[in-house]
Amino acid sequence: MRILKFGGSSVGTTAAIRQVADIISEKKKDHHLAVVVSAFEGVTDALEDAVVKASKGDEAYLNILTDLEKRHNNAIKELVSIQNQSHTLAQFKMMFNELDDVLHGVSLTRELTDRTHDFVVGFGERFSAYIIRQFLSDTGISADYLDARKVIETDRDFGSARVQFDKTYPKICDYFSETDSDSIQIVTGFVASTSSGESTTLGRGGSDYTASLISAALEAEAIELWTDIEGIMTADPGKVKRYFVIPHLSYEEAMELSHFGAQIIYPPALQPAMKENIPILIKNTFKPEEEGTRISNQSIPGESIIKGISSIDNITLLTVKGSGMIGVTGISARLFGALADAGVNIILITQASSEHTISLAVLPAQTKVAQSAIKKEFKYELRDNIIDEVKVENDLSIVAVVSDNMRRKPGISGRVFQALGANGINVVAIAQGSSERNISIVVDRKNETKTLNTLHDAFFIANVKTVNLFLVGVGLIGGKLLDLIQQQAQKLLDDYHLELKLAGVSNSKKFLIDDEGISMVNWKERMMAEGELADINHFIDQMSDLNLSNSIFIDCTASDEIASSYSNVLESNISIVTANKKANSSSLATYEKLQRLAFKHNVAYLYETNVGAGLPVVATLKEQVLTGDDVMRIEGVLSGTLSYIFNTFDGSSSFSEVVRTARDKGFTEPDPREDLNGQDVGRKLLILTREAGLKLEFDKIDIQNMVPEKARDVDTVEEFFDILEEHDDEFTKLFEDAASNNKKLCYIARYENEKATVQLEQIGSEHPFYGLDGSDNIVAFKTRHYQKSPIVVKGPGAGADVTASGIIADILRISNAPSFREEI
Numbered sequence: 001m002r003i004l005k006f007g008g009s010s011v012g013t014t015a016a017i018r019q020v021a022d023i024i025s026e027k028k029k030d031h032h033l034a035v036v037v038s039a040f041e042g043v044t045d046a047l048e049d050a051v052v053k054a055s056k057g058d059e060a061y062l063n064i065l066t067d068l069e070k071r072h073n074n075a076i077k078e079l080v081s082i083q084n085q086s087h088t089l090a091q092f093k094m095m096f097n098e099l100d101d102v103l104h105g106v107s108l109t110r111e112l113t114d115r116t117h118d119f120v121v122g123f124g125e126r127f128s129a130y131i132i133r134q135f136l137s138d139t140g141i142s143a144d145y146l147d148a149r150k151v152i153e154t155d156r157d158f159g160s161a162r163v164q165f166d167k168t169y170p171k172i173c174d175y176f177s178e179t180d181s182d183s184i185q186i187v188t189g190f191v192a193s194t195s196s197g198e199s200t201t202l203g204r205g206g207s208d209y210t211a212s213l214i215s216a217a218l219e220a221e222a223i224e225l226w227t228d229i230e231g232i233m234t235a236d237p238g239k240v241k242r243y244f245v246i247p248h249l250s251y252e253e254a255m256e257l258s259h260f261g262a263q264i265i266y267p268p269a270l271q272p273a274m275k276e277n278i279p280i281l282i283k284n285t286f287k288p289e290e291e292g293t294r295i296s297n298q299s300i301p302g303e304s305i306i307k308g309i310s311s312i313d314n315i316t317l318l319t320v321k322g323s324g325m326i327g328v329t330g331i332s333a334r335l336f337g338a339l340a341d342a343g344v345n346i347i348l349i350t351q352a353s354s355e356h357t358i359s360l361a362v363l364p365a366q367t368k369v370a371q372s373a374i375k376k377e378f379k380y381e382l383r384d385n386i387i388d389e390v391k392v393e394n395d396l397s398i399v400a401v402v403s404d405n406m407r408r409k410p411g412i413s414g415r416v417f418q419a420l421g422a423n424g425i426n427v428v429a430i431a432q433g434s435s436e437r438n439i440s441i442v443v444d445r446k447n448e449t450k451t452l453n454t455l456h457d458a459f460f461i462a463n464v465k466t467v468n469l470f471l472v473g474v475g476l477i478g479g480k481l482l483d484l485i486q487q488q489a490q491k492l493l494d495d496y497h498l499e500l501k502l503a504g505v506s507n508s509k510k511f512l513i514d515d516e517g518i519s520m521v522n523w524k525e526r527m528m529a530e531g532e533l534a535d536i537n538h539f540i541d542q543m544s545d546l547n548l549s550n551s552i553f554i555d556c557t558a559s560d561e562i563a564s565s566y567s568n569v570l571e572s573n574i575s576i577v578t579a580n581k582k583a584n585s586s587s588l589a590t591y592e593k594l595q596r597l598a599f600k601h602n603v604a605y606l607y608e609t610n611v612g613a614g615l616p617v618v619a620t621l622k623e624q625v626l627t628g629d630d631v632m633r634i635e636g637v638l639s640g641t642l643s644y645i646f647n648t649f650d651g652s653s654s655f656s657e658v659v660r661t662a663r664d665k666g667f668t669e670p671d672p673r674e675d676l677n678g679q680d681v682g683r684k685l686l687i688l689t690r691e692a693g694l695k696l697e698f699d700k701i702d703i704q705n706m707v708p709e710k711a712r713d714v715d716t717v718e719e720f721f722d723i724l725e726e727h728d729d730e731f732t733k734l735f736e737d738a739a740s741n742n743k744k745l746c747y748i749a750r751y752e753n754e755k756a757t758v759q760l761e762q763i764g765s766e767h768p769f770y771g772l773d774g775s776d777n778i779v780a781f782k783t784r785h786y787q788k789s790p791i792v793v794k795g796p797g798a799g800a801d802v803t804a805s806g807i808i809a810d811i812l813r814i815s816n817a818p819s820f821r822e823e824i
């Protein structure tokens with residue numbers, strides 16, 4: 001025998017009922033069936049509303065009745081064959097008159113007892129079971145109507161009646177043994193009766209309870225709960241986009257998950273079935289081909305470590321704390337006793353092993369009651385300061401990670417907290433049941449969704465991890481970055497399960513933020529059409545309000561304004577990758593503050609492309625310093641532009657033409673004067689000295705400016721080029737002077753003995769920088785460990801490709817930084 005139960009939404013429309021009939025006719029080929037049905041969707045609520053209105057003398061209850069009668073009559077007309085319609089309508093009319101009479105009585109007496117209430121709200125199931133039975137018979141499926149009041153007996157505690165198992169089970173067995181086993185019993189869910197035949201109801205999860213009781217009595221092979229969702233999900237689909245259906249859960253896991261918010265089943269209702277080890281299947285009426293979720297004690301091979309992640313959106317944390325609690329027996333007994341007496345439902349408890357604090361989570365509606373119960377119980381301890389005030393923290397959520405498979409398995413909680421830490425999520429409290437089946441984490445309510453997504457990504461490793469990119473500046477470098485990401489997208493997805501999603505984008509005119517993602521192809525059209533006027537503060541506000549896990553802010557501008565907003569980004573627990581050197585080359589205080597903020601908020605602040613574009617210059621130096629080495633000298637050609645210019649300029653074309661070519665090749669700053677005036681190189685040298693642990697300010701660097709005086713203050717780059725042309729001869733002369741000495745020109749940055757200089761030099765063939773080619777950068781670090789032969793990094797140090805790939809490398813460093821994706 002298999003028990004099928006169809007919930008309200010599965011019988012909500014006549015189309016749905018036809019679907020139910022199809023499922024039954026399919027199932028009956030292989031199994032003996034009994035079918036429990038709920039009231040049509042919304043009917044129980046309408047009955048409740050009607051009886052409450054009637055009890056207040058509100059005549060509107062009559063309208064509700066009329067609507068209910070119409071709805072059921074229409075269903076009969078649509079579903080029941082012509083020859084059986086008048087009979088069914090007549091039977092239905094009799095039931096309906098009974099309801100009408102009771103409500104009329106309630107409206108006259110203005111009195112609503114629990115007993116009457118139970119009687120009225122149970123009509124919905126009687127209506128639906130009756131109609132469905134008739135419909136099935138008409139479609140050739142032999143079916144009987146069973147009013148469960150005949151077989152399920154409860155006590156007389158109307159409103160919250162308890163099932164009398166010793167009476168109920170024999171009644172069910174007797175009834176079924178006497179019925180024709182070829183005929184399917186269509187059973188009213190939710191309703192029961194007392195020994196003297198008065199109607200009662202089974203409370204929350206009522207129809208599940210009916211199915212569960214019948215299955216336990218008949219020792220059924222399984223229960224199928226047919227509903228409008230595909231099963232129990234790994235997480236709430238409203239909060240986690242990449243949820244999926246959990247194929248299998250143990251009874252205990254199902255209970256843990258539903259305790260923490262996954263309200264698909266109501267475990268107490270399924271207790272009779274669980275006790276008998278009867279498997280429970282959750283299936284979708286509208287997608288019967290889907291596997292659904294199976295709840296049983298037999299696990300399936302290859303199950304994931306974590307089964308599901310659920311949450312309670314709004315809780316209050318009460319903390320009782322005080323030195324007087326240490327070593328004193330009976331404190332917690334008194335605390336929980338007092339709360340139980342006050343009817344407070346405690347969702348989570350955590351106690352420090354020092355016994356100094358006990359924290360407990362309750363629903364906000366119970367905060368006041370809980371607080372005053374505690375105050376009353378510990379009146380004297382509070383007066384004598386043995387116990388401090390009861391601390392109340394509002395606007396918190398509990399997120400629970402649930403699985404049997406994490407029992408006795410080390411590393412799970414490590415993985416949980418590593419993932420949370422990597423996303424800047426602060427943990428307010430933690431509890432783990434000794435069953436090790438559940439790790440519960442209390443977080444700020446604003447972080448609930450982020451926490452769910454972070455943990456979901458961290459554990460369901462077969463799934464893809466999404467990194468949300470917020471890109472400001474989509475010129476040469478930013479544009480190339482988007483191109484390269486697109487080119488790499490499939491590989492990153494296939495090999496690393498990594499999706500780089502553009503969640504925000506801005507240029508100097510507009511910005512657009514969309515957590516669903518922005519196409520990297522037509523971002524511009526969309527941003528210009530839908531975006532808001534560019535405003536970095538609004539951009540950052542919206543980005544942090546979204547609070548997406550794995551967010552990275554990328555700066556591909558050369559703007560001071562954007563650079564000065566980094567602290568806001570880091571304070572929002574969002575990592576930064578920047579090609580813009582302005583922040584790191586501003587005051588030392590700012591540089592140090594940003595490092596501190598990144599550390600404090602446990603996010604990354606990476607800027608490899610600040611020096612030598614994609615070349616591993618910053619990382620090399622950083623690692624050297626971390627190992628305890630001291631930097632004695634930094635020397636290098638740090639400008640791709642200037643390297644290109646002086647490697648190419650041989651007098652055959654004019655200097656200004658060579659500069660234009662460098663610009664066209666994408667080597668220069670947005671304004672090439674920043675290269676020629678030495679500022680860009682100065683910034684890079686400054687950044688390197690700071691990475692080396694030296695405390696330098698920009699104005700301490702002696703920089704040779706090669707921009708002709710007249711060209712320094714003109715407004716546009718074109719005007720600059722015009723003036724530069726007028727000075728071509730001066731540069732030709734510089735070249736010729738060097739050539740006559742058998743030397744070449746080289747613009748060198750150097751730090752040694754507390755002196756920092758950036759200047760044009762003549763170097764001979766013996767110099768290690770002499771052989772530089774194209775836009776090559778070279779940097780040599782002479783350190784305590786590398787004195788004789790310095791560490792040298794060399795290669796193309798400017799251009800869109802190398803810079804964009806350097807930015808991607810930083811993004812990947814952040815994305816893969818935590819090792820929680822490795823299978824334990």
Ligand SMILES: NC(=O)C1=CN([C@@H]2O[C@H](COP(=O)(O)OP(=O)(O)OC[C@H]3O[C@@H](n4cnc5c(N)ncnc54)[C@H](OP(=O)(O)O)[C@@H]3O)[C@@H](O)[C@H]2O)C=CC1
Nearest residue numbers: 473474475476477507508556557558579580670798799803
């Ligand atoms: N070229 C190279 O080889 C290397 C460059 N870099 C650095 O990369 C950065 C970008 O250079 P590049 O791509 O050539 O510059 P571009 O001038 O081509 O692009 C700059 C982008 O920033 C946008 N922008 C400017 N100000 C703002 C603002 N306030 N708010 C929002 N967006 C703004 C511009 O908007 P709009 O499109 O509206 O003008 C443009 O999209 C620079 O900091 C540079 O130093 C680093 C290493 C190597």
Ligand SMILES: N[C@@H](CC=O)C(=O)O
Nearest residue numbers: 639640641667668669
């Ligand atoms: N303009 C710069 C670009 C890299 O930072 C250069 O030429 O090196």
Ligand code: NA
Nearest residue numbers: 608611613615
């Ligand atoms: Na670099």
